[in-house]
Amino acid sequence: MSKTVEIIIEGKSYQLPVIEGTEGEKAIDISNLRDMTGYVTLDVGYKNTGATTSAITFLDGEAGILHYRGYPIEQLAEKSSFLETAYLLIFGELPNKSQLEKWESDIRRRTLVNEDMRKIFDGFPVNAHPMGVLAALASSLATFYPAVIDPNRDVDANYLRITRLIAKLPTIAAWAHKNSQGHPLNYPKNKYNYCENFLYMMFALPVEDYEPDPVVVDALNKLLILHADHEQNCSTSTVRLAGSSHVSLYSSVSAGISSLWGPLHGGANQEVLEMLEAIQKDGGNVEKFVEKAKDKNDGFRLMGFGHRVYKNFDPRAKIIKVACDNVLNRLGVNDPLLEIAKKLEEIALKDDYFVERKLYPNVDFYSGIIYKAIGIPTDMFTAMFALGRLPGWIAQWYEMRKEKQPIGRPRQIYTGATQRDYVALDKRG
Numbered sequence: 001m002s003k004t005v006e007i008i009i010e011g012k013s014y015q016l017p018v019i020e021g022t023e024g025e026k027a028i029d030i031s032n033l034r035d036m037t038g039y040v041t042l043d044v045g046y047k048n049t050g051a052t053t054s055a056i057t058f059l060d061g062e063a064g065i066l067h068y069r070g071y072p073i074e075q076l077a078e079k080s081s082f083l084e085t086a087y088l089l090i091f092g093e094l095p096n097k098s099q100l101e102k103w104e105s106d107i108r109r110r111t112l113v114n115e116d117m118r119k120i121f122d123g124f125p126v127n128a129h130p131m132g133v134l135a136a137l138a139s140s141l142a143t144f145y146p147a148v149i150d151p152n153r154d155v156d157a158n159y160l161r162i163t164r165l166i167a168k169l170p171t172i173a174a175w176a177h178k179n180s181q182g183h184p185l186n187y188p189k190n191k192y193n194y195c196e197n198f199l200y201m202m203f204a205l206p207v208e209d210y211e212p213d214p215v216v217v218d219a220l221n222k223l224l225i226l227h228a229d230h231e232q233n234c235s236t237s238t239v240r241l242a243g244s245s246h247v248s249l250y251s252s253v254s255a256g257i258s259s260l261w262g263p264l265h266g267g268a269n270q271e272v273l274e275m276l277e278a279i280q281k282d283g284g285n286v287e288k289f290v291e292k293a294k295d296k297n298d299g300f301r302l303m304g305f306g307h308r309v310y311k312n313f314d315p316r317a318k319i320i321k322v323a324c325d326n327v328l329n330r331l332g333v334n335d336p337l338l339e340i341a342k343k344l345e346e347i348a349l350k351d352d353y354f355v356e357r358k359l360y361p362n363v364d365f366y367s368g369i370i371y372k373a374i375g376i377p378t379d380m381f382t383a384m385f386a387l388g389r390l391p392g393w394i395a396q397w398y399e400m401r402k403e404k405q406p407i408g409r410p411r412q413i414y415t416g417a418t419q420r421d422y423v424a425l426d427k428r429g
């Protein structure tokens with residue numbers, strides 16, 4: 001017999017179904033609550049609300065577990081490639097050899113963007129933030145490829161749209177960077193794999209030879225895999241909510257990019273580096289900044305610390321910390337910011353304030369240091385996160401559309417003025 005829970009409202013008892021996930025997560029299904037009782041639930045920030053069932057990513061914040069389609073993130077980061085992981089997330093299974101070859105080749109031959117899109121870059125200010133450019137250009141794809149196709153009807157068109165987006169976003173991101181430098185834009189070179197191509201478009205200059213460094217390629221591959229999905233986070237929920245109106249995939253992803261930009265979400269990796277630089281500039285007194293973070297009147301937070309769901313440790317931060325050391329050692333980079341980061345971590349992890357609130361370094365704490373070491377400018381950090389998160393957004397959008405989920409439309413509890421009559425201007429005090 002399926003489980004139920006009893007709730008009693010105004011003395012009347014109601015049975016609500018219990019939904020149990022494959023990893024034992026339990027939820028009370030309130031989808032008929034309003035019809036049954038006239039009540040809705042209130043959960044600002046969705047701290048206790050499951051917005052969907054999903055078979056893509058499993059995350060246990062208390063135990064520090066992250067799985068994509070059942071595969072532990074540690075194994076994927078060590079053994080998989082970003083494009084293989086993207087296939088897994090979007091289509092549900094690891095590809096076989098021929099599926100992977102086709103997938104990689106279908107993406108490889110769509111890396112060029114329409115020449116008319118190039119002209120859009122000219123309209124942005126020189127110092128335009130790459131995330132603004134990325135969101136605008138991702139959205140503009142919907143105007144270059146306007147057909148809105150039902151994912152349940154035209155599977156091939158959908159595949160085309162997905163490969164196109166994965167192929168073109170790195171080109172757009174690298175061009176946003178080149179444009180901000182006033183450098184000529186590099187066209188993709190399809191002899192390169194996904195990560196190599198991105199690095200080539202980011203860093204190659206017409207005046208000198210450039211070959212992507214395998215150490216850097218490997219680090220980038222890991223970083224992208226670690227960011228590839230994180231179930232119903234702010235930007236992913238945005239993608240699902242926007243897509244639930246049946247707007248195109250490109251527009252939905254553009255909404256996700258905008259949401260990711262915020263400093264409490266993907267924007268944190270940029271803020272981490274800026275914070276470390278500020279501490280360095282101030283003389284390197286880490287204790288002073290820890291105290292500032294604890295002072296409620298100060299407003300300063302330790303960026304890269306804390307997470308909405310990880311209340312033990314962030315498994316991605318563990319992998320990245322090792323990757324970070326490797327990259328810095330192998331590239332021979334001696335970064336004083338890393339010393340500040342390590343000291344900050346050490347002090348904060350022992351401090352009662354952070355221990356009591358279960359605030360640990362998150363994935364963004366170390367990713368910025370790696371990006372800096374491999375030459376990515378600070379204002380591109382969040383765009384790097386967006387490139388990594390893209391397969392997750394697509395997978396979540398695809399799942400939502402294939403399941404024919406209804407348009408998302410939360411309720412509210414109104415707390416404003418009750419009905420009153422309009423007051424003429426000369427009668428207002």
Ligand code: ACO
Nearest residue numbers: 264265266268293301302303304305306307308357362364
């Ligand atoms: N520094 C200092 N204090 C903090 C920090 C921090 N980084 N994070 C949380 N706290 C404190 C809060 O002030 C609060 O204290 P209180 O209980 O005394 O009022 C308590 O810890 C709980 O914090 P909330 O903000 O309620 O936790 P929430 O789950 O809503 O927020 C968040 C999580 C947004 C990530 C928060 O920890 C934060 O702002 N961190 C810094 C930004 C950051 O690194 N974001 C990246 C997240 S990872 C990602 O998006 C990939």
